[in-house]
Amino acid sequence: MSRIDSLQELDVRRQRLSQRKEDALRTITLCGGTGCIALGLAQVYTAFEHEIQQRGIGDKIRLKRTGCHGFCEQGPVVVVLPERFFYPGVQVDDVPAIIEQTALQGKVIDDLCYTDPVSGCKVAYEHDVPFYNLQERLVFRHNGELDPTDLDDYIVRDGYSALAKALCEMSPKEVIEEVKLSELRGRGGAGFPTGLKWELCRKSPGDEKYLICNADEGDPGAFMDRSLLEGSPHAIIEGMLVAAYAIGAREGIIYVRAEYPLAVRNVNITLQQAREAGLLGANILGSQFSFDISVHEGAGAFVCGEETALIASLEGMRGMPRPRPPFPTQSGYKGNPTNINNVETFANIPLIILNGQQWYRAIGTEGNRGTKIFALAGKVRNTGLVEVPMGTTLRQIIFDIGGGIPGDREFKAAQMGGPSGGCVPAQYLDLPIDYDSLKEIGAIMGSGGLIVMDEATCMVDVARFFTDFVQEESCGKCTPCRVGTKLMLETLTDITTGNGQPGDIDRLVQLGQMIKKASLCGLGQTAPNPVLSTIRYFRPEYEAHIREHKCPAGVCHELIAYRIDPELCTGCHLCVRNCPQNAIAGEPKQPHEIMADRCVKCGICHDVCKFSAVVIE
Amino acid sequence: MKKSANDQSASGPAPIQEAVKTVIDTLGISSESNLIGVLQEVQARCGYLPPEALEAISRRIKIPLSRIYGVVSFYAQFYTEPHGRHTIRCCRGTACYVRGGQRVIDAVKAELGVEEEQTTEDMMFTLQTVACLGACALGPLMVVDSTYHGNMDPRKALRVLQMYQEDSG
Numbered sequence: 001m002s003r004i005d006s007l008q009e010l011d012v013r014r015q016r017l018s019q020r021k022e023d024a025l026r027t028i029t030l031c032g033g034t035g036c037i038a039l040g041l042a043q044v045y046t047a048f049e050h051e052i053q054q055r056g057i058g059d060k061i062r063l064k065r066t067g068c069h070g071f072c073e074q075g076p077v078v079v080v081l082p083e084r085f086f087y088p089g090v091q092v093d094d095v096p097a098i099i100e101q102t103a104l105q106g107k108v109i110d111d112l113c114y115t116d117p118v119s120g121c122k123v124a125y126e127h128d129v130p131f132y133n134l135q136e137r138l139v140f141r142h143n144g145e146l147d148p149t150d151l152d153d154y155i156v157r158d159g160y161s162a163l164a165k166a167l168c169e170m171s172p173k174e175v176i177e178e179v180k181l182s183e184l185r186g187r188g189g190a191g192f193p194t195g196l197k198w199e200l201c202r203k204s205p206g207d208e209k210y211l212i213c214n215a216d217e218g219d220p221g222a223f224m225d226r227s228l229l230e231g232s233p234h235a236i237i238e239g240m241l242v243a244a245y246a247i248g249a250r251e252g253i254i255y256v257r258a259e260y261p262l263a264v265r266n267v268n269i270t271l272q273q274a275r276e277a278g279l280l281g282a283n284i285l286g287s288q289f290s291f292d293i294s295v296h297e298g299a300g301a302f303v304c305g306e307e308t309a310l311i312a313s314l315e316g317m318r319g320m321p322r323p324r325p326p327f328p329t330q331s332g333y334k335g336n337p338t339n340i341n342n343v344e345t346f347a348n349i350p351l352i353i354l355n356g357q358q359w360y361r362a363i364g365t366e367g368n369r370g371t372k373i374f375a376l377a378g379k380v381r382n383t384g385l386v387e388v389p390m391g392t393t394l395r396q397i398i399f400d401i402g403g404g405i406p407g408d409r410e411f412k413a414a415q416m417g418g419p420s421g422g423c424v425p426a427q428y429l430d431l432p433i434d435y436d437s438l439k440e441i442g443a444i445m446g447s448g449g450l451i452v453m454d455e456a457t458c459m460v461d462v463a464r465f466f467t468d469f470v471q472e473e474s475c476g477k478c479t480p481c482r483v484g485t486k487l488m489l490e491t492l493t494d495i496t497t498g499n500g501q502p503g504d505i506d507r508l509v510q511l512g513q514m515i516k517k518a519s520l521c522g523l524g525q526t527a528p529n530p531v532l533s534t535i536r537y538f539r540p541e542y543e544a545h546i547r548e549h550k551c552p553a554g555v556c557h558e559l560i561a562y563r564i565d566p567e568l569c570t571g572c573h574l575c576v577r578n579c580p581q582n583a584i585a586g587e588p589k590q591p592h593e594i595m596a597d598r599c600v601k602c603g604i605c606h607d608v609c610k611f612s613a614v615v616i617e
Numbered sequence: 618m619k620k621s622a623n624d625q626s627a628s629g630p631a632p633i634q635e636a637v638k639t640v641i642d643t644l645g646i647s648s649e650s651n652l653i654g655v656l657q658e659v660q661a662r663c664g665y666l667p668p669e670a671l672e673a674i675s676r677r678i679k680i681p682l683s684r685i686y687g688v689v690s691f692y693a694q695f696y697t698e699p700h701g702r703h704t705i706r707c708c709r710g711t712a713c714y715v716r717g718g719q720r721v722i723d724a725v726k727a728e729l730g731v732e733e734e735q736t737t738e739d740m741m742f743t744l745q746t747v748a749c750l751g752a753c754a755l756g757p758l759m760v761v762d763s764t765y766h767g768n769m770d771p772r773k774a775l776r777v778l779q780m781y782q783e784d785s786g
Contacts, residue, residue: 034752038765072754220710220749258657258694259750261763299653300693302748316652318691334650375753377712383754415711451711451753465714469748475691578772580724600727603720604771 003278005286007164010155017156024062026103027081031144033068033230034223034262035384036075040091044076047095061103067231069144070385071131074114079126079144086126087112117381117403131382134401136363138371139347140387143231148266151273154234160279162350163241167287175246175353176202182357183369184349188214188305188342189420189446190522191435197339201247201329204337211249212333212340213240213293214310215256215263218302219418220469221449224373224385225343229256229263232347233270237293239346241284242353244291247339252293255310258300267295302419302473306521307332307340309475320475321521342447344373364390368434378415378451381406386450391432394424398452409454413537417446419466419473420526422533423459442533444526458555459538460545464492466530470523481524484515488531497558500546505535554616557601561617564605566591568613575605575614636662637673652680652688656695665699693747701736701743703781706760710749713756717770721757722746724771728778741782 004010030036030045048063069077074088080102087098087109094112101107113122114129123129137143146153154160166175180195201209213236217225229236240252256264271293274280282290296314303309304319307328313319314333332338348370352360364370368390374397377383381403388397394414398404405411413423416433422443424431431437435445453462471485488511494500512528519525535542544550551559564575564584569591576584576592583599586592594605594614606614640658644651655674660666666689675682689695707722722733729737729744736743750758755767759774766777 034765035754035767038752038755038758038767072752075755217751218748220714221712221753222749223751223753226751257751259747296654297657299657299695300747301691313653314650316650316688318687375712377753377756378715383712418711449711449753451715453715457715462715465711469709473748580727580771580775600723602724602727602771603717604724607770607772 005278007168007285010160010164010285014155017152023059025060027062027064028103029064029066029079029081031069031075031077032065033072033227035068035072036077039075041076043092044090044095047092051095051099061099064147066145067143067148068227070140070227071382073383084126085124086114086129088114131401135387136371136389137387138351139344139373142235143227148231148233149269151234151277158354159234160238162353163238164285166242166245166353167285167289172202172246172248175242178357179352182352182360183367184352185435186342187344189444191445194341194345197329198243198247201337201339204330206337208336209247209249210333210336210338211240211244211247211252212338213252213254213343213346214305214340215254215343216298216305216310217257217447218305219447219449221377221418221451222375222447224375224448226260226263227385228343228347229260230266233267235350236343236346237270237274239349240293241291242349243339243341243346245289250291252291253314254293254295255314256295256297258297264295264297303475303523306523310340311338320477323520365432365434367436372448374448374450376402376450379405379454380452390434393430393432395429397450405452405454409456412455412457413453413459415451415453415462417444418449419470420444420522420529421446422529423537425537442529442536456553458551458553459534459541460492461496461555463531463534464496467492470527474523478520478524480515480518481527484511485527487511488528495542495545496556498549502546504546505539505542509535560601561596562594562599562601562606563615563617564592564594565613565615568611570611574608574610578604578608580604633663633667633669634673637670637677641677656689660695666695666697701740703741703761704743704745706745706747708750708756708758709746710753712753713758716756718757720771721759721769721774724774725778728775
């Protein structure tokens, strides 16, 4: 790959690429995200390759593996360009038909089309799928289109133009000013103004400054950073380059979770490409600006998402936070001024520089500009990644884009912001969500995890689950977090096992408020949020566990029992065959019975019964 | 099953000292800032972090063994016991949890007769749980080695285990 040594050369290259005649008749794109891979993408890709080769139509039909399309529920996802025919859940057997009818003849195959779960209608084109067309995809704009490991594919879509504009037309101060005016806030969770952070770092004395991309996406339930790193790594690198130019850093580090092997791979490939093209390293685009990036794989500790803990981890120590100030912008990595931003934050930067802060400010609400990517998961029909302007309501996200709750169940709550966040009940479905509105109701934006819960979710159990998580992940440095979360967990475990005492709820609230006030870092300061928010909105559920020893949602093991309703049981034997404990007895065609002493309450009988004869009591 | 475990140990970890030396020579370690990288690489070569490896690293980069052990025990990724032939990682993230992830974990535990972070006696499976594997849309999720199995329930999970057992049976 030849070096690009000036703005002109970049322009020439882009022009040449965009004039390149598309000789292929159609392009078949396959989503190459982790979700689709889990659903069998590799086999489907090979089948396409094989079919194209066998028919000798490689000159007519191009095959392309793109980044994550975001509609993970429906994988493996195939989109045929230029018409954008959309086929979800493609299997190997579907491949010959897609090649023959769609790729060669441009015909849509009805049987393979997506069926909208809300209207029941078939949808042929990607842009008509409600999951996509109700989103506003800016940060994600290229994810489903480009081959993440092809530099030219990015350049032809205005890639590295923002860098060129910053280097050639703007001073570092002007770049910071532009980002400040855009009102971009950090997408990692806390929502600190990005431009201000850059300015603090720039003004900190010191010649050696560091720029870190925080890709330690530890929040259970959030996966947008993974998807961006896998699907648009060049955009992250470009965002980091602009930031480095603005603050005056020469060295950058991407701190990425080891649990994301595909992201690590794609980032390493693109870093090498950028280096070869002169977009990283010395004298970038022929200017005086030099910057390079290395990748550091995390070793599995949730607390390392916290800035000071992340730095400790980079320095080869236990990932424990330290008191601030000094803030990393004053004294961070190896004692030097260090600016840390989240992956999604960096992905916003090229958009702001290229289109200008005024354009950016037109999206979202006052004080909360731009879009936010939410990871929609849990009890919702369309799970996946959803990008919407700030200020969109939960109802729009969960019901319009997400297609609502599967089955005939009722929406109960949305858990927002991971273990640091809170549960948002149904009464706030129409609240426009942004950093500030969520804080007011006891949740947080966090990194954008959005887990939908229905009536079969026990809120006390959810609170216990999160407390168990933060207790496990607490680094143990400060007492309020180390001991406080342990005490909370003990009380919650008592409640969910039928041993709760009157007064436990008030004790939890008291303890929670103390932990919030007294903990050293963000992990402890937010750890009680799931407990406090569920008590705030679902107190009767706690009371039922304590006073009546009942779990209204039918979740808590010790408080429930499975029983077979003899009226409904047809004696089909299905549950008997599937019970791993041999705990179900009964003659064929006679009502069966569960032997309570053998039952481990795994719930398999409840799942397999076709007559709803297995009831939870 | 037993045979395969023996095979592995015969062809597996070459002398540990050698592995540590190679890693440190390749990565060019001078300070402790890359300690985590060294540990990751040594673990990848040896399969786990035996005490001899930690001692060798301590001698070579001149960091007290206590400090190294502090780092090893802090991060979930490091283990000081050998792993089984297949590593099962069950996700205990929120999205998996609300869709019944705990039931999958319980079923796997009951089937294999092990707890988290333990290895079956025949060295076939090691069970781990992870905070989140980042494929929440497919929860509950179970990853065996590097293969993702999505939308698990207790029944499907047991079937997956059976598949691996039969493959090597």
